[in-house]
Amino acid sequence: MGTAFDTITFKASSCDGCGKCMTACAEAKQGAARISIVPGTKESSFELAMCRQCGDPKCVMVCPAGALAKDDGSGVVQWDASRCIDCLLCTAGCSYGGISLDSHTARVSKCDQCDGDPACVKACPTDALQWVTAGSVFNKYGDKEDMFVPGLSGCQGCNSELIMRHAMRKIGRNSVLATPPGCIPGMGSVGYNGKTGTKVPVFHPLLTNTASMLAGIRRYYDRVGRKDIVVMALAGDGGTSDCGFHAVSGAAERGEKVLYVCVDNEGYMNTGMQRSSTTPFGSWTSTTPVGEHMRGKSQDAKNLPLIMVAHKCAYVATASTGYMEDLYDKLDKAVEASFRGFSYLHIYSPCPTGWRIPSSKVIEACRMSVDSNFVTLWEYTREGGLRFTRSPDRPIPVRDYVKMIGKYRHLDDAQLDHIQSRVDEQVTLLKRMAAAPAAEPAVI
Amino acid sequence: MEAKYLIIGSSHAALEALRAIRQVDAEGSMAMLTRDVHLPYSPTILPYVVSGRSPAERVILRDEAFFTASKCTFVGNTTAVGLDATAKTVTLADGGSWRYDKLLIATGAAPAIPPVPGLDGVSYHVLRSLDDAQGLRKAMGTARRAVVLGAGLVGLHAAENLAEAGLAVSVVEMRSHVLPGYFDAKASTRIEAAFTEHGVTLFLGRTVVGIDGGKGQACTVRLDGGEALETDLLLVAAGVKPVVDWLAGSGVAIDRGVLVNDTMRTNQPDVWAAGDVAQARDFHSGEQALIGIIPTAVEQGRLAGMGMAGDSYVKPYAGGLPVNTYRFFGRVALSIGQAAAEGGGEVAEHEGPGYRRVVLADGRLVGYASVDEPFDVGIMGELIRRRVDLSGCKQDFLDRPLETGRRLMSEGWR
Numbered sequence: 001m002g003t004a005f006d007t008i009t010f011k012a013s014s015c016d017g018c019g020k021c022m023t024a025c026a027e028a029k030q031g032a033a034r035i036s037i038v039p040g041t042k043e044s045s046f047e048l049a050m051c052r053q054c055g056d057p058k059c060v061m062v063c064p065a066g067a068l069a070k071d072d073g074s075g076v077v078q079w080d081a082s083r084c085i086d087c088l089l090c091t092a093g094c095s096y097g098g099i100s101l102d103s104h105t106a107r108v109s110k111c112d113q114c115d116g117d118p119a120c121v122k123a124c125p126t127d128a129l130q131w132v133t134a135g136s137v138f139n140k141y142g143d144k145e146d147m148f149v150p151g152l153s154g155c156q157g158c159n160s161e162l163i164m165r166h167a168m169r170k171i172g173r174n175s176v177l178a179t180p181p182g183c184i185p186g187m188g189s190v191g192y193n194g195k196t197g198t199k200v201p202v203f204h205p206l207l208t209n210t211a212s213m214l215a216g217i218r219r220y221y222d223r224v225g226r227k228d229i230v231v232m233a234l235a236g237d238g239g240t241s242d243c244g245f246h247a248v249s250g251a252a253e254r255g256e257k258v259l260y261v262c263v264d265n266e267g268y269m270n271t272g273m274q275r276s277s278t279t280p281f282g283s284w285t286s287t288t289p290v291g292e293h294m295r296g297k298s299q300d301a302k303n304l305p306l307i308m309v310a311h312k313c314a315y316v317a318t319a320s321t322g323y324m325e326d327l328y329d330k331l332d333k334a335v336e337a338s339f340r341g342f343s344y345l346h347i348y349s350p351c352p353t354g355w356r357i358p359s360s361k362v363i364e365a366c367r368m369s370v371d372s373n374f375v376t377l378w379e380y381t382r383e384g385g386l387r388f389t390r391s392p393d394r395p396i397p398v399r400d401y402v403k404m405i406g407k408y409r410h411l412d413d414a415q416l417d418h419i420q421s422r423v424d425e426q427v428t429l430l431k432r433m434a435a436a437p438a439a440e441p442a443v444i
Numbered sequence: 445m446e447a448k449y450l451i452i453g454s455s456h457a458a459l460e461a462l463r464a465i466r467q468v469d470a471e472g473s474m475a476m477l478t479r480d481v482h483l484p485y486s487p488t489i490l491p492y493v494v495s496g497r498s499p500a501e502r503v504i505l506r507d508e509a510f511f512t513a514s515k516c517t518f519v520g521n522t523t524a525v526g527l528d529a530t531a532k533t534v535t536l537a538d539g540g541s542w543r544y545d546k547l548l549i550a551t552g553a554a555p556a557i558p559p560v561p562g563l564d565g566v567s568y569h570v571l572r573s574l575d576d577a578q579g580l581r582k583a584m585g586t587a588r589r590a591v592v593l594g595a596g597l598v599g600l601h602a603a604e605n606l607a608e609a610g611l612a613v614s615v616v617e618m619r620s621h622v623l624p625g626y627f628d629a630k631a632s633t634r635i636e637a638a639f640t641e642h643g644v645t646l647f648l649g650r651t652v653v654g655i656d657g658g659k660g661q662a663c664t665v666r667l668d669g670g671e672a673l674e675t676d677l678l679l680v681a682a683g684v685k686p687v688v689d690w691l692a693g694s695g696v697a698i699d700r701g702v703l704v705n706d707t708m709r710t711n712q713p714d715v716w717a718a719g720d721v722a723q724a725r726d727f728h729s730g731e732q733a734l735i736g737i738i739p740t741a742v743e744q745g746r747l748a749g750m751g752m753a754g755d756s757y758v759k760p761y762a763g764g765l766p767v768n769t770y771r772f773f774g775r776v777a778l779s780i781g782q783a784a785a786e787g788g789g790e791v792a793e794h795e796g797p798g799y800r801r802v803v804l805a806d807g808r809l810v811g812y813a814s815v816d817e818p819f820d821v822g823i824m825g826e827l828i829r830r831r832v833d834l835s836g837c838k839q840d841f842l843d844r845p846l847e848t849g850r851r852l853m854s855e856g857w858r
Contacts, residue, residue: 012854038847040855041837047854049820058822061460061742064486065498066505083502085492088769088776092739092821095857097850101818106774 004135004142005075007053008111008118013396015046015128024123025111032102034111035120035129051098051111053077059110062093075135076113084108126394137324144169149197154187157352157359159366160263161187162321164234167261168200170331175230176217177202180210180244182236183270183351184263189234207239211251214258222257230335232259237278238268241304252311252342259338262304265351273354277302280374281422282415284407285354295410300422305346306430309380314341317379317389320348322366326377326390333379348375356406365404372401373427374419378434386433398423446543447475447517449752450534452524453550454478455486456738457719457745459506461548464749466514472753475517475542477524477534479551482574483507487552488738491601493577494584495608500574524551527694529712546714546752549691549702550745553684553720553736558593562655566663568678571598580679583661584609587676591615591665593652595622597770599681600635603644604772606677613644614673616665620649626768626779627813628786628801630793634815638773647671684736686721699723701734706760708748716752718744727763727829728782728810735764739825762829769821776814780821781828783813792842802842807835812845823849832856 022033036049067084099110147168154161179185240262268274275285288297315337319327337343350365369375492498511518526535555570595617621632665673686701697711701723719741726733750758768779789805798817
């Protein structure tokens with residue numbers, strides 16, 4: 001696979017135009033700021049001009065002096081002051097205002113990403129500017145073996161397929177995988193006509209007995225001395241929170257040494273988008289329709305990962321493909337914990353088909369769900385308690401997240417207020433749990 | 445010899461075509477032939493070689509390792525002298541020949557030598573190749589006086605270098621202002637004043653009636669006003685003309701340059717042309733015109749390369765926009781589009797410490813030029829190309845063009 005690069009991202013909706021990025025850049029570079037924030041057309045909106053470190057940089061191709069070149073290692077379009085003849089043709093090549101004349105030096109200047117530690121990002125008080133290291137993640141994992149066949153028949157933009165492929169790339173061949181009924185086997189991972197779609201031993205339990213079967217497999221491997229194999233499930237939210245819950249709860253209570261990954265797309269999407277107990281309040285599903293009497297689901301979602309915390313598992317965590325480093329980090333910990341006890345990883349997975357969102361907006365939905373606190377990212381261990389791994393400093397209103405998703409299109413103000421209050425309530429509870437000091441041991 | 449992709453020429457259009465081909469076809473055999481003895485460089489760098497700012501060995505744009513990695517055979521010092529488009533063969537001055545599947549004509553341009561009486565009897569310099577630049581730099585060391593014919597980019601750059609090196613320099617230009625076409629009279633006047641301040645004598649709106657030979661390199665240039673300019677060094681910088689003589693009899697349609705359509709194809713099958721040699725659509729007029737600048741050469745080279753490699757994402761050429769980014773004595777003059785146009789459009793000029801001139805037509809930007817006031821040339825170019833309607837923000841644009849341009853960019857095509 002090719003090389004990917006880390007990059008500075010700009011989220012216009014979070015920018016308040018304070019200009020601290022420009023000041024920080026000018027100070028760091030001792031010259032004109034190489035990032036430019038300008039007022040937008042709409043009231044208190046802001047726009048950005050800076051180098052995008054293009055993959056096919058026009059500035060490089062129009063340079064007559066060979067003074068500009070894209071660095072294969074960092075992806076930065078580097079400027080060589082000693083070769084530059086100050087002709088400014090690069091400023092004509094770039095249509096983004098990414099390279100321009102610095103009147104202090106009378107030479108061109110452009111963003112060099114501060115060698116991977118950009119001053120503008122550190123100075124941004126609203127997180128409108130972020131340093132996104134997805135490129136490094138890709139470089140680290142991109143060459144790992146994909147454990148599924150190409151051409152799985154997931155819907156266009158399927159986030160669950162991403163989760164499957166990423167998780168199994170990371171975990172590797174030394175594993176046994178259960179995929180209970182749902183989209184994950186449904187798209188072909190268990191295979192067709194006697195052929196498997198997965199490069200590790202894979203099986204298709206019932207919705208109801210996944211955790212029990214895994215427990216048996218682990219016990220057998222323990223008995224024959226194979227203590228290196230990850231025994232795991234990639235299950236849906238229905239099979240985990242509803243019809244398979246007794247098996248999950250039982251295995252967790254017994255401390256069975258398995259890794260249980262729940263891919264939560266908030267419903268039974270594979271069978272026609274019926275509601276599950278993790279479907280959020282207000283959601284349209286085929287069994288909670290929107291019409292004269294019903295306005296989507298009238299109950300709140302069950303917080304399954306929190307229920308798993310109450311089982312005192314070896315490890316419980318929530319994750320989202322919006323934040324892959326966080327997800328990878330938790331996968332490592334979850335795999336390690338699965339050799340000590342029940343390890344539970346809950347990954348939120350927007351479903352473009354069932355949620356009515358464009359396939360191109362799935363990752364954005366992941367990010368906004370976290371940025372609005374609709375989804376909380378945390379982890380729990382018995383030793384360390386509950387700890388947030390990525391919580392927004394200034395959460396965006398849940399409305400902003402909800403309005404990009406078709407299954408919430410019908411919501412009225414009262415319903416939106418209800419969702420916001422439940423989100424706030426839940427975050428408050430989790431924060432209290434995270435903040436509480438360790439209890440004094442009982443005196444006997 | 446034969447190659448699937450044969451590229452004649454080695455400057456910006458050729459290099460971009462190579463890149464575009466390799467995006468799609470990593471393996472197809474490729475060869476790049478050039479009449480130059482050096483590895484690729486840009487003609488635009490040459491004034492800086494003359495001044496000594498850019499050492500000749502550091503102006504090379506691609507080294508041999510690049511050609512090896514790109515699987516392209518680079519052959520320098522090889523002049524194409526004929527093309528048989530039916531047999532798909534290019535013949536060379538040394539008698540050899542290359543067969544091709546796809547051919548790119550990127551032979552660029554050569555100095556145009558004006559028909560001045562006596563010029564053929566004296567020794568003079570031109571500035572188009574690295575050898576020209578090194579020759580001029582050497583001659584500059586022993587001369588005290590210099591005359592430059594032509595006040596285009598090459599002539600003015602050279603005049604500045606010669607003046608900075610201590611020579612007494614005169615520039616003769618037939619048109620009434622320097623850099624004609626790119627700048628209006630007000631902008632040109634600022635540039636002209638800078639040259640005068642630095643001791644360069646400008647003869648504008650004047651013609652050379654004859655040149656008399658002298659001792660060695662020396663000669664006397666006689667002007668239509670009766671002046672006789674004695675000089676130790678004569679530089680002819682009266683523009684360039686496409687190198688098309690080698691295509692005579694090939695059937696390739698030629699006007700002033702090689703005529704190409706909006707995908708840079710010539711009238712002959714499997715033959716493309718790009719860069720200074722090509723006569724392609726002009727954005728403003730829609731006619732086929734010569735616009736010999738790097739940005740159009742790159743764009744044309746990319747389109748040609750995509751076409752040659754069968755890249756299905758090729759989009760037709762929108763047409764070339766004149767662009768000029770010019771530095772003189774540390775100052776800056778920039779121009780894009782119909783910036784010098786008189787009449788037909790709406791012109792807004794702004795004079796302060798800097799000067800800018802914005803030309804609008806139907807509420808859309810068609811040209812922008814400035815002196816001593818930098819702007820984002822690429823953004824303005826994109827506003828022109830996209831024909832962005834500015835009627836809703838015209839005053840903002842005229843008052844704060846840099847900021848407003850960046851906003852329009854970020855909202856329009858980020």
